[in-house]
Amino acid sequence: xxxxxxxxxxxxxxxxxNTIAQTHTFTLGxxxxxxxxxxxxxxxxxxxxxxxxxxxxxxxxxxxxxxxxNTIGTYVFWNLHEPQKGKFDFTGNxxxxxFVRIAREEGxxxxxxxxxxxxxxxxxxxxxxxxxxxxxxxxxxKEPRYLKEYESYIKEIGKQLAPLQINHGGNILMVQIENEYxxxxxxxxxxxxxxxxxxxxxxxxxxxxxxxxxxxVKGHLPGLLPAVNGLDDPAKVKKIINDNHDGKGPYYIxxxxxxxxxxxxxxxxxxxxxQYAGHLDSVLAAGISINMYMxxxxxxxxxxxxxxYKDETPYEPQISSYDYDAPLDEAGNATSKFxxxxxxxxxxxxxxxxxxxxxxxxxxMVIPAIKFAQSVSLLNALPAxxxxxxxxxxEDLRQDYGFVLYRNIITGGKAGVLKLKELRDYAVVMVNxxxxxxxxxxxxxxxxxxxxxxxxxTLDILVENLGRINFGKYLLQxxxxxxxKVLFAGSEVQHWKMYSLxxxxxxxxxxxxxxxxxxxxxxxxGSFNLNKVADTYLDLSSWGKGVVWVNGHNLGxxxxxxxxxxxxxxxxxxxxxxxxxxxxxxxxxxQDQLSGLNKPVLDKLQP
Numbered sequence: 001x002x003x004x005x006x007x008x009x010x011x012x013x014x015x016x017x018n019t020i021a022q023t024h025t026f027t028l029g030x031x032x033x034x035x036x037x038x039x040x041x042x043x044x045x046x047x048x049x050x051x052x053x054x055x056x057x058x059x060x061x062x063x064x065x066x067x068x069x070n071t072i073g074t075y076v077f078w079n080l081h082e083p084q085k086g087k088f089d090f091t092g093n094x095x096x097x098x099f100v101r102i103a104r105e106e107g108x109x110x111x112x113x114x115x116x117x118x119x120x121x122x123x124x125x126x127x128x129x130x131x132x133x134x135x136x137x138x139x140x141x142k143e144p145r146y147l148k149e150y151e152s153y154i155k156e157i158g159k160q161l162a163p164l165q166i167n168h169g170g171n172i173l174m175v176q177i178e179n180e181y182x183x184x185x186x187x188x189x190x191x192x193x194x195x196x197x198x199x200x201x202x203x204x205x206x207x208x209x210x211x212x213x214x215x216x217v218k219g220h221l222p223g224l225l226p227a228v229n230g231l232d233d234p235a236k237v238k239k240i241i242n243d244n245h246d247g248k249g250p251y252y253i254x255x256x257x258x259x260x261x262x263x264x265x266x267x268x269x270x271x272x273x274x275q276y277a278g279h280l281d282s283v284l285a286a287g288i289s290i291n292m293y294m295x296x297x298x299x300x301x302x303x304x305x306x307x308x309y310k311d312e313t314p315y316e317p318q319i320s321s322y323d324y325d326a327p328l329d330e331a332g333n334a335t336s337k338f339x340x341x342x343x344x345x346x347x348x349x350x351x352x353x354x355x356x357x358x359x360x361x362x363x364x365m366v367i368p369a370i371k372f373a374q375s376v377s378l379l380n381a382l383p384a385x386x387x388x389x390x391x392x393x394x395e396d397l398r399q400d401y402g403f404v405l406y407r408n409i410i411t412g413g414k415a416g417v418l419k420l421k422e423l424r425d426y427a428v429v430m431v432n433x434x435x436x437x438x439x440x441x442x443x444x445x446x447x448x449x450x451x452x453x454x455x456x457x458t459l460d461i462l463v464e465n466l467g468r469i470n471f472g473k474y475l476l477q478x479x480x481x482x483x484x485k486v487l488f489a490g491s492e493v494q495h496w497k498m499y500s501l502x503x504x505x506x507x508x509x510x511x512x513x514x515x516x517x518x519x520x521x522x523x524x525x526g527s528f529n530l531n532k533v534a535d536t537y538l539d540l541s542s543w544g545k546g547v548v549w550v551n552g553h554n555l556g557x558x559x560x561x562x563x564x565x566x567x568x569x570x571x572x573x574x575x576x577x578x579x580x581x582x583x584x585x586x587x588x589x590x591q592d593q594l595s596g597l598n599k600p601v602l603d604k605l606q607p
Contacts, residue, residue, distance in 0.1 A: 052299075056572055100164050114161065121470060125306060137149070158200075251288040264559055273341065299568055330602075377522055404498055428586055537596060568600060
């Protein structure tokens, strides 16, 4: 027994010695960051843990090292970690602490961005939908209800991540409060409250703010390091930081954009590497630290894509692929941009330091064509309804994402205009079980002419939440569904049944084997067998609009308007032997075959 205690004591002592040996300091010098008192230039790339399968985190980090990065940046996403009020989740792909630990094992530092607001082309900018159910709550403000929920959240994040800061023996160098706040507001007292919450949550190392250059003065909290986004002229970077930081550095570009994201119905965005390699060269030569947004985008799966909206532009929901034309593509392979940036970074490494070899591209395969033997009409797969005189929003129904079916029995035998006031965001309109039209918020469509048959007619309106707005003042106007009222032939339609269809999983769906001559949305189920696993891409270009699940994993939305025509299916989510697939198809229920490709199609628009 004594020997056991002695061994335990020795192990504990060795652990303490090891921790002390690995403890570093990270401080602000006048020109540079100082790691253990010596100048340190962060060459960082953004990569978000939920956009990459957990099993692939390590391989993506090895790619980061091979390009010459010494640091990884990531947001932390409130709506993933507290999907329902008071219920926290840090498991599976949400295990952000494990993501940080793996980075340490791979020799990478981490820049942590756990602001409750992240933007990130992410649903509601990272806010959980349920905040909108708190009466009077106003995000990004000093409103007491918001601050109470914010404080509760950041303390939970602190429990997970504060121990991993560099001043506690971990690899988190710095922590960002808020996120581009100057593009939204200018309340310094609100920023001070952010700082206080972070410190009380255990984030007691270096804190900083980041803002685009035109908004930096409004978004910077005096006393913290101001980082600048979207600027890469060394002289301008140094001037704006000097002007807001007592005439000194260090100099940090918190978001440097070598590419951009996509939204439905718009051309795929690409930026040639040659256009940016020279800028990277000049920034590194000037000793400025940098974080590429994105180094690796990955995929926005599930229903987590956000949307942009301004008064002068239409609603713009983002696509599932977050390839971003980044140096590392959606599947984690090096691009020509990766190789050119690697060459630039190699130039600026100390003499004699060589980068690791670039891992070979991952194999990709074409899976066999899949036929769907089972299906069910969505109208035959409805849960129990809720009733109300007027339509209820998703939030009224305590529903986060997915779809809501609104049903009414109305008197037919007449024609008229059906108008949905403030539709958010996309509707499939059915009469007596048959699709008669669609309405699309992107196109400012909210009405169509219906001719109803004689007698009582069943009016079904299936509404899809295409993603809450993630940037700007419309964060405060982000409810989903039919958010006001429905008119037909000039009269308000009342007394609705509402069926919640969040599709968190498909476990409750009961399929049939009969062939459906459906004229309305269907859920189809099939399977396929593999004798090996590799990355692949599902070709949805001949389908209409919907969502795909493989082995229970929601791969994201597809929509044949493009530019994205394929869905990336990672090898990590495939199995040798039997694999299950299910598709919710809204517009082309007659489709019954799906084929694969060994490369993505991200740049094809269709009418």
